[in-house]
Amino acid sequence: MSRRIAVEINGRAVEGEVEPRLLLADFIRDNAGLTGTHLGCEHGVCGACTVQLDGHPVRSCLMFAVQAHGHRIATVEGMAPGDSSLHPLQQAFHECHALQCGFCTPGILMTMEAFLREEPDPTSERIRSALAGNLCRCTGYQNIITAVRLAADRLQNKGEAAVEAS
Amino acid sequence: MKITADIIDPVAINGIGTSPLRKEDWPLVRGEGTFxxxxxxxxxxxxxxxxxxxxxxxxxxxxxxxxxxxxxxxxxxxxxxxxxxxxxxxxxxxxxxxxxxxxxxxxxxxxxxxxxxxxxxxxxxxxxxxxxxxxxxxxxxxxxEVVLEPDDAVAESAPLLQPDAGTNIAGRLLVEIGALDEAFAQADLVIKETFRIQRHAAVPLExxxxxxxxxxxxxxxxxxxxxxxxxxxxxxxxxxxxxxxxxxxxxxxxxxGGGFGAxxxxxxxxxxxxxxxxxxxxxxxxxxxxxxxxxxTNHSREQVHRVEMALKKDGTFLALKDSFINNTGAYVRTHGMTVPGLSVSMLPGPYKWPAYRGEFRSVVTNKTPGGTYRSPGRFEINFVRERLIDIAAHRLGIDTVDIRRRNLIDRASFPHDVGTLYDGHPVIYDSGDYELLLDKALAAFDYEGLKRWRREPATAGMRRGLGIGFFVEKAGPAEREYARVELNDRGDVVVYTGSASVGQGVETILAQVCVSHLGLPYDRVRVVHGDTAVIPEGMGAFGSRATMLGGAAVMRASEQLRKRLLDAAAEELEAAPADLMLTAAGVSVIGAPTRSVSLTNLLSASAGVITEEHRFVCDLLGFPYGIHFAAVEVDPASGAIHIHRYAVAYDIGRCVNPVLVGGQISGGFAQGIGGALLEEFSFDASGQPLSASFMDYLMPTSEEVPDVELLITEDAPSPLNPLGVKGAGEGGTAAVGAAIANAVSDALGTEVTRLPLSPQRVVELVGA
Structure with missing residues (x-):
């Protein structure tokens, strides 16, 4: 009783024969082989599995793969413009020590990338509130807020879109 | 042990004391990590x-x-x-x-x-x-039939988890120091209180x-x-x-994806x-x-303490007596006895106690087995001791800072033998200047300003309070660590360490230690850990030990390697080793760069690679110490606690990477907030867990964790290792329960005796 689905992940067409109950997160990780999307709770609270569906952040543990049929998915692997460069948000996380173990980081990056498109110039308080749906057990969030603010500054000065590897 | 001065300018090569970008980050931010x-x-x-x-x-x-x-x-x-x-x-x-x-x-x-x-x-x-x-x-x-609560487990009629054992008491320990009865006989005031700390746990995100x-x-x-x-x-x-x-x-x-003890x-x-x-x-x-x-996965922290404290009316501490029950859950796991063992050995904290009697019973119950969680045994006892001190101060009408200052261990009396044992090792505070840290912290955090804020009228029914928690942490158990440093003729360095990564940045820290003592740049160093096939031995990462023991081993191996290279080059160049400099290209005479020998030449006899290894041994623990400051506004109607300011002062002996130390403290603080305000494993009467999802087990989000102000000092380097470091992983967590509970008690004028301070409990306190 499996179903055929076709999605676009990070600009690449991905097809699969899946059981209806297969989680989108498992499809992304196991079928598409993109393991940057992590599962932290599988009940929609921690946000580690956040990906973007047609540009909007969603919890891939709360969707079935079949529901994503025909949609466009973005994951953390698609953020950096190239092998030797980082997206400004990724670079800001690196520079501001906004990650320790890094397990929650992909979900936070996907949430914040969408947030900065909606709100390119947020206050720290707005960032704090937008971040509240993602759990991080290591950092205490302070440096993440600083990093998002730094990335917002850089993204507004478009000249610095991608930062070359140091 | 003499602390060895760095021979290399740290700024030029991202050595000790600087904050280079982490070696770990690149794959993790790109989603290319391998969990x-x-x-x-x-x-x-x-x-x-x-x-x-x-x-x-x-x-x-x-x-x-x-x-x-x-x-x-x-x-x-x-x-x-x-x-x-x-x-x-x-x-x-x-x-x-x-x-x-x-x-x-x-x-x-x-x-x-x-x-x-x-x-x-x-x-x-x-x-x-x-x-x-x-x-x-x-x-x-x-x-x-189930038994769940610590007091019930020791009752005579309690159901037994292991009937053959004839008891639910899995372990007990008694520590007695000084003449307790005499001390209590001299007391002007005796405080007697029961404190409860709730079951919560490390809960790493992976x-x-x-x-x-x-x-x-x-x-x-x-x-x-x-x-x-x-x-x-x-x-x-x-x-x-x-x-x-x-x-x-x-x-x-x-x-x-995070460890935190569990x-x-x-x-x-x-x-x-x-x-x-x-x-x-x-x-x-x-x-x-x-x-x-x-x-x-291991739970932690569930303890009930029955304590008595004897004081003179001027606030001088005479004696401390504690009898506590530790709920270790259904079985004794690898660290089942560690947590209560740490509690009983470290309850005295940074103060002079002429007499101390500490005793625990660790009991089995029908709950998840327990183990360590960041600042194990200490988050609990810091809450107990610091609360007790504030209760005494309130009764005697003495300022809460003054009563602590009066009883701090004097700077002249280090090393200070507490008289207790940690897993067979004497608890001897290696170094410290507690009063100096207090003075620095009061000034850095503008405590006078906070006191003024406390006195100002708050908005619409809110109540303001200040609380502090003074604590001693411990660092570096397990007596040895291994390091091997390898250099090839292209100038690449590989450090093999017996320490492990739990996400804390151990690759970055050990690379910094290496370059400070080898003299090659940070970006030439790669750190390998956590593979028993390529590392012959190791004690890993726990108890804030990786920098202290792992770092000292890397430092020694790096020094040895540098010496070997320079000695060989000195012979070749007919110069004194002290006149030589090492770069990724080779060794040259300082001021005469043409007099040089390449690494290729120097390492030709050893197939292009040289290696040095070191096993660092240290029988004693290091004891960093710190103070937490909390300023809160409490809403007596809703029970909400708003943290106005939170600050941590921490002396860690020596700081290898200020940014990473800051990250350890703010992350540890967030976990402390969870323990002080939110996280609790509850069970129904049949022992069914009621907190088995993140909808019921409340992890702090960005909305609950305020920014924390930091003061990192290096006034008391550890004499136990050549780096002088003490470890910095746990001080951010250690006294959050203590400081927040003291602040809430101050705000409400009621003495808090149990954690967490959930809205419901705060409302109950207001009504009490």
Whole structure:
């Protein structure tokens, strides 16, 4: 009783024969082989599995793969413009020590990338509130807020879109 | 031990004291990390652990038939399938013969003692199918009476978890220092109080997981997903498998999604998954889900303290007496005795006590077994002691800072022998200047300004309070660490360490230590850890030890390597080693760069590579110390606590990387906020966990964790290691419960005696 689905992940067409109950997160990780999307709770609270569906952040543990049929998915692997460069948000996380173990980081990056498109110039308080749906057990969030603010500054000065590897 | 000065300018090469960008980050921000669930092997199959749905029950049969007949199922393992029905998992620290009666076997055999206890393992070709099939396992559970609360566990009529033991008390310890009765006889004031700390836990964001593969040809086993203490766990696993040669087991650490005490201890699954791989001949993967994680991975912190404190009316401390019960859960795990052992040995804190009597009973109950969580045993006792001191100050009408200052251990009396023991080692505070830190912190955080804020009228019914928590932490247990530093003729350096990564930045820190003593730039250094095939020994990462012991070992090996190179070059160049400089190209005479010899030449006799190794040994612990300051506004109507300001002053001896130390403290603080305000494992009367999801177990989000102000000082370097470092991993957590509870007590004018300060509890306090 499996179903055929076709999605676009990070600009690449991905097809699969899946059981209806297969989680989108498992499809992304196991079928598409993109393991940057992590599962932290599988009940929609921690946000580690956040990906973007047609540009909007969603919890891939709360969707079935079949529901994503025909949609466009973005994951953390698609953020950096190239092998030797980082997206400004990724670079800001690196520079501001906004990650320790890094397990929650992909979900936070996907949430914040969408947030900065909606709100390119947020206050720290707005960032704090937008971040509240993602759990991080290591950092205490302070440096993440600083990093998002730094990335917002850089993204507004478009000249610095991608930062070359140091 | 003399602290050795750095020979190299640290700024130029990103050495000690600087904050270079982390070596760990690049793959992690790109989604290219390899956590255990990301790692796959050809032919891999999946394990699902079937867990007890009941907190205490007897069973006589497990019917596997229907499960074995299910689609995709390869095997079902119960206690009957294990050699000798499974060997007990040993304790790792604080060995106690009495507690050995309460050790856990990998699978329950006839009795389950907590909801979540492993009963069977189903192996199938997918995790989905393994879970489907597990539903068909038929077990004839017959309920037994449960015991859940620490006081109930010691009652005469209590149901016994191990009837053969005749008691639920798994371990006890009594410490007596000084003349207690005389001290109490001289007291002007005796405070007597009961304090309770709730059960909560480390809860790293990555759940546990393992992948094990057995090679029948070489009869060897590889286990990926090792963490914290790979070499120690290798030895335990080999012993439990009955293998005398532990080198047949290779443990490999992948990326680790946070540890905080819980991950990396030897759990039932750490035997079961490798065993399943041997039995099935297939690589077996297991990844815990969150519901399992909250029921099966170590809980911590549940203690009830009954304390008495004797004082003179001028506020001088005379004696402290504590009798506490530690709820270790259904079994004594690897660290079952560590937590209460640390509590009893470190309750005295930074103060002079002419007499101290500390005693604990650690009891088994029908809850998840316990272990360590960041600042284990200390988060609890800092709350107890610092609350008690504030209660005394309130009764005597003395300022809460003044009463502490009056009783601090004098700067002239270090090293200070507390008189207690940590796992057999004397607790001797290695160095300190507690009053200096107090003065610096009061000034840095503008305590006078905070006091003015406290007196100003708050808005609409809110009540303001200030609280402080003074604490001593400990760092660096397990007496030795290994390092090997390798340099090739292209100028690349590889550091092999017996320390492990739990996400804290150990690669960055050890690279900084290496370059400070070798003299080559940071970007030439790669750090290898957590693979028993390439690192002969190691004690891992726990108890704030990686920088202290791992760092000292890397420092020594780096020094040795530099000396060997410069001595060889000195001979070649006919110059004194002190006149030489090392670069990635080679060695040259300072001021005469043409007089040089290349690394290629220098290393030609040793096939282009030279290596030095060092085993650093240190029998004693380092004791960093600090102070937390909390300024809160409490809403008596809703019970909400708003943190106006929070500040941490911490003397860590020496700071290798200020940014990473700041990250350790703010992250530790967030966990402390969870413990002080939010996190609690609750159970119903039958022992069913009521907090087995993140909707019920409340982890702090960005909305609950305010920014924390920091003051890091280096006024008391540790004399125990040549770097002078003490470890910085746990001080951010240690006194959050203490400082917040003191601030809330101040705000409400009521004495807080239990955590967490949930809105409901705050409202109850207001009504009391």
């Amino acid at each position: 255990v669930a990301d790692f796959k092997r050809p032919g891999m199959v999946h394990a699902f652990v079937v867990r007890s749905p009941l907190a205490h029950a007897r069973f006589t049969s497990i019917d596997r038939t229907a499960v074995l007949a299910s689609q995709g199922v390869l095997d079902v393992i119960t206690a009957a399938e294990l050699p000798d029905r499974g060997h007990k998992i040993p304790t790792r620290q604080f060995a106690d013969e009495g507690s050995n009666r309460f050790l856990q076997r990998p699978l329950a055999d006839g009795v389950v003692r907590y909801s979540g206890e492993p009963v069977a393992v189903v192996i199938a070709d997918s995790r989905y199918r393994a879970e489907d099939a597990a539903e068909l396992l038929d077990i004839d559970y017959e309920r037994l 759940t546990r997981g393992l992948l094990a593969e057995y090679d029948t040809e070489t009869e060897s086993l590889t286990v990926w997903g090792a963490a914290k203490i790979p070499h120690v766990n290798r030895a335990i696993l080999a012993r439990m498998l009955g293998w005398s040669d532990e080198s047949r087991v290779r443990m490999v650490e992948l990326h680790v 991950r990396g201890e030897f759990y039932p699954e750490d035997f079961l998954i490798p065993f399943a791989a041997i039995r099935t001949g297939r690589p077996v993967a297991w990844v815990e889900d969150r519901e399992e994680n909250l029921r099966a």
